[in-house]
Amino acid sequence: MGGIIFVTLANIFAVIPAQAVRNTIDIVAETVSLYPFFEKSKTETVFNTLFTKSVVYYGLLIVCMAIIRGIFMFLMRQTIIVMSRHIEYDQKNQIYAHYQTLPLSFYKKNNTGDLMARISEDVGKVRMYFGPAIMYGLNMITMTIICISFMFSIHPKLTLWALFPLPILSITIYYVNALIEKKSSEIQKSLSKISTFVQEAFSGIRVIKAYSREKDSEKRFSYAADEYFEKNLNLLKVNSIFSPSVMALVGLSIIIVVFIGGHEVINGNITAGNIIEFIMYISMLTWPFTSLGWVSSIIQRAEASQKRINEFLETKTDLISTHNYKNEISGSISFKNISLTYPESNTKALKNVSFEVNKNTSVSILGHTGSGKSTIANLMCRLYDPNNGEILIDNENIKSYDITSLRKQIGYVPQDVFLFSDTIKNNISFGSNFNDIEIENASKNADLHQNIIDFKDGYQTILGERGISISGGQKQRLSIARAIIKNPKILILDDCLSAVDTQTENTILQNLQGIMQNKTTIIISHRISSAKLADQIIVLDNGEIAEQGTHDELCSKNGIYAQMYIKSLTK
Ligand SMILES: Nc1ncnc2c1ncn2[C@@H]1O[C@H](COP(=O)(O)OP(=O)(O)OP(=O)(O)O)[C@@H](O)[C@H]1O
Ligand SMILES: [Mg+2]
Known part of the structure; x- marks a missing residue:
């Protein structure tokens, strides 16, 4: 609302100088025509000062009006553009929170x-609608109304002639803009191609x-750069x-005004000042009419962007908890x-898999790879x-638990370690x-402490990117530390010792023995050495359970496990 008032006021103060100019010109014109009568007469000096x-x-x-107009334009930007930034800020937060x-x-x-595009570019385009589009739209409407009504009051026919271009x-602007938009988006695409290429080239250096x-x-690279260059041209x-x-x-509009207006001046219907006033109105209307094309393309783009944003915002998670239980779990799994x-x-990653794990056991x-271990x-x-x-935890369907509360009680070391660009x-x-x-x-x-204190900054x-890179085994151990520090009721280690040597593996497993005592632990592994310590062993094959039992039971069976065990001994 404040925005509308400021826009209107700014425009009124933009239009008034046109009238002042008209008056000045008329005075000058009158003076010039009257001057010969006063020349060399006594009243000449009086006339001159007047x-x-x-x-x-x-x-x-005119100067004062310009200053006042400037102040109102400032206030107009302050209200409308600042509002649009607020909207952008809220929308970004909302989308990010929803992504999570x-x-x-x-x-x-x-x-x-x-x-990324939806949270940055699309939000930006919607902001353009709430900010510049609304501001220039309002500006256009008020300016048009004010100018045209003044113009009409002076000479309706001349107004129509002047306005028709x-x-x-x-x-024209609308179409040119659409073309520019299309070309720009092509440039954007080729730029993102270049950046993806460069990014990959550097990370894969x-x-x-x-x-x-x-x-x-x-x-x-130079091929991609050529394409970018050409599109820019x-x-x-x-x-x-x-x-x-x-x-x-x-220019066409001005020529028409001068031509038709000139005739009218000769006919005595309007003054020379009016022509100048008209030309000023036309130049004032140029930007609003230019922005009309621009604003309508912004609105269209904003609409498309908002649609894309909504598409994601309307995507709801299908993982819903039925009862939102937040109680502490004891850790039996079925x-x-x-x-x-x-x-x-x-x-088909898992087929009819059933097993039970009592609490505080492992x-x-x-x-084999692809057999469905990580899927579990x-x-x-x-x-x-x-x-x-169904999966039961403490004899309660996993779906009854509040997801956040459940995940907080599970320490999960994923197979692909991810570290953030932050301190250890x-x-x-x-x-x-x-x-x-x-x-x-x-x-x-996690047998990592010694490595860490060897680093200069401990x-x-x-x-990460701006810091040092650590070895694959160190990464895995850091990931283990991240999981066990939570002291979770259920600990899942997904192939997290694959990159460490057998000796380190033994040390970690030894340390884990103590930690595992009051936890339910699931150890996913390729190696018998990690597997055999567990209270029970499940061998998966192509999504199905092939064998199940303790180390001794499986050894006596002479199945897949026994063969793997023998192989590991002879290595
Ligand atoms: N997110 C996913 N989307 C689609 N398919 C998947 C996904 N994750 C795994 N798969 C497929 O499911 C099957 C089982 O994969 P899973 O990751 O459970 O194997 P895995 O036993 O952990 O193998 P590895 O020992 O190599 O880690 C594979 O065929 C895999 O291609
Ligand atoms: Mg896996």
Whole structure:
């Protein structure tokens, strides 16, 4: 509302100078025509001062109006543009918060680029609607009303003549803008191609160098750069029609005013000042009419963007808890006839899997690659829901638990470790408040402490892109520390010792023995050495349980496990 008032006031103060100019011109014209009568007469000086005074008066008036107009324009921007920034801020937060609630399957379906585009570019486009589009739209409406009504009051016919090129201007701008938009989005695409290429080339620099593909990489870059260059030139061409076409149409309007207005002045219907006033009105209307085309394309884009944003906002997570139980769990797990087909790939990852794990005991899951081991971990953390069967935790369906509360009580070391660009300390405590002793203990148990204190900055060492990189085994151990520091009731270790040597593996497993005492532990592994310590062993084969039992039981069976065991001994 404040915005509308400021826009109107700013425009009124923009229009008044036109009238002041008209008066000045008329005074000048009158003076010039009357001057011969006063020349050399006594009243000449009186006449001169009167003339100068009125010109100075109007001059000052114009300056004052410009200042006042400036102030109102400032206030207008302050209200409308600031509001649009607030809306942008809220919308970004809302989308980010919503992203966080969406399940893993959502992230598998949509690529990161798309997620990023909707939270940045699309929000930006919607902001353009709430900010500039509304501001210029209001500006256009009030300016048009004010100018045209003044123009009509002076000379209706001349007004119609003067205005007729302006709608053509709007339409031209609209189309030129659409063209510019199209070219710009092509440029944007080719730019993002370049950045993806460069990013990949830098992160994969080791592979590129090792395979001596530098020249090839260079060629591919210059190819992408050529494309970008050409598209930019294309845009430049379109851009260069832009201002000449505006100028031509405005010029046409002015010529019409001068021509028809001139006739009217001769006929004595209007004054010379009126013509100047008209020309000023036309130049004031140029920008609003130009912005009409621009504003309508902003509105269209904002509409498309809001649609894309809504599409994600309306996607709701399908992982819903039925009772929101937040109680502490004791950790007994039971899988009953679980089957899961991943919706994204249609892979039947688990087929009719049933097993039980009592609280405070351990189970290890063994099997070839792709046999469905990680899938069991995914189901335990409720990253997916099974298609058939039910998972019980403490004899309660996993769906009854509040997801956040459940996940807080599970320590999950995923197969692919992810570390954030942050200190080691923060990577271990990961958002929770743990004191230094707790952090140290966790890393001691993960056999990482010694490595950390060898770094110059110790626990404050920054990891990731801007920091140092640590070895694969160190990463895995850091990930273990992150899980055990939570002291979870259920601990899931997904192949987390694959990158450490057998000796380190033994040390960690030894340390884990103590930690595992009051926890239910699921150890997923390829190695017998990790598996055999568990109270029970499950061998998965192609999504089905092939064998199940203790180490001794399975050894006596002479099945897959026994063969693996014998192989591991002879290694
Ligand atoms: N998110 C996913 N979307 C679609 N398919 C998946 C997904 N995760 C796994 N799969 C498929 O499900 C099957 C089981 O995968 P899973 O990750 O459970 O195997 P795994 O036993 O952990 O193997 P590995 O030992 O190599 O880690 C595989 O065929 C895999 O391609
Ligand atoms: Mg796996």
